[in-house]
Amino acid sequence: MTQDELKKAAALAALDYIVEGSIVGVGTGSTVNHFIDGLAGLRSRIRGAVSSSEASSQRLAAHGIEVFDLNSIESLPVYVDGADEIDHGFAMIKGGGGALTREKIVAAVSERFVCICDASKRVDVLGRFPLPVEVIPMACTHVSRELRRLGGEPKLREGFVTDNGNRILDVHGLSITDPVALEARINQIVGVVTNGLFAERGADVLLLAGGNGVERLERTPAR
Numbered sequence: 001m002t003q004d005e006l007k008k009a010a011a012l013a014a015l016d017y018i019v020e021g022s023i024v025g026v027g028t029g030s031t032v033n034h035f036i037d038g039l040a041g042l043r044s045r046i047r048g049a050v051s052s053s054e055a056s057s058q059r060l061a062a063h064g065i066e067v068f069d070l071n072s073i074e075s076l077p078v079y080v081d082g083a084d085e086i087d088h089g090f091a092m093i094k095g096g097g098g099a100l101t102r103e104k105i106v107a108a109v110s111e112r113f114v115c116i117c118d119a120s121k122r123v124d125v126l127g128r129f130p131l132p133v134e135v136i137p138m139a140c141t142h143v144s145r146e147l148r149r150l151g152g153e154p155k156l157r158e159g160f161v162t163d164n165g166n167r168i169l170d171v172h173g174l175s176i177t178d179p180v181a182l183e184a185r186i187n188q189i190v191g192v193v194t195n196g197l198f199a200e201r202g203a204d205v206l207l208l209a210g211g212n213g214v215e216r217l218e219r220t221p222a223r
């Protein structure tokens with residue numbers, strides 16, 4: 001199977017986690033695009049969706065799925081999203097598509113985070129994928145200096161502006177052995193909006209597609 005076929009298999013498996021009659025939290029990216037396309041077939045069984053990016057909102061709307069403002073809803077039983085890397089404790093690096101801030105907000109509201117990935121995303125230690133950090137534009141140089149002090153090598157994502165009007169620094173060379181601590185530390189740097197570590201609020205379920213099908217893994221409570 002190709003990587004895209006594996007992404008699609010993981011995405012379609014996530015349809016089993018949708019709560020009938022609810023609003024569904026929807027992430028961003030090529031794996032989630034398969035999920036949105038699959039969700040279109042269940043349109044009559046959900047109220048609609050909350051989206052984490054302009055791109056996902058457009059795709060949802062094109063399928064006739066109503067997109068709600070997060071501020072207008074009371075609860076979100078399930079959030080479905082991909083990841084760039086996920087470790088064995090279900091901490092993730094996200095933001096390869098630059099949607100990390102809205103993704104983290106929607107994930108924070110959700111009761112259950114279902115992560116959909118092909119098997120190449122599973123790692124022992126996070127950090128080979130450069131860690132995206134969303135930054136207020138005027139703070140890029142300051143934040144870069146601070147990130148270097150933490151041992152990383154930040155590179156500005158050229159020509160890219162987030163849905164929130166900010167910039168992305170991709171931080172190379174980190175070996176992230178304590179994702180919860182690093183997530184908090186980077187968020188303390190003035191000018192940082194969000195970083196792409198999803199560790200304090202990691203995934204609850206991992207649907208991991210490989211050669212032998214889709215593994216359905218639940219986070220163990222002790223994480």
Ligand SMILES: O=C[C@H](O)[C@H](O)[C@H](O)COP(=O)(O)O
Pocket residue numbers: 027028029030031032081082083084093094095096097098099100103
């Ligand atoms: O900003 C993008 C998101 O965090 C994506 O969920 C992540 O980059 C994975 O994307 P893909 O499914 O395209 O590999």
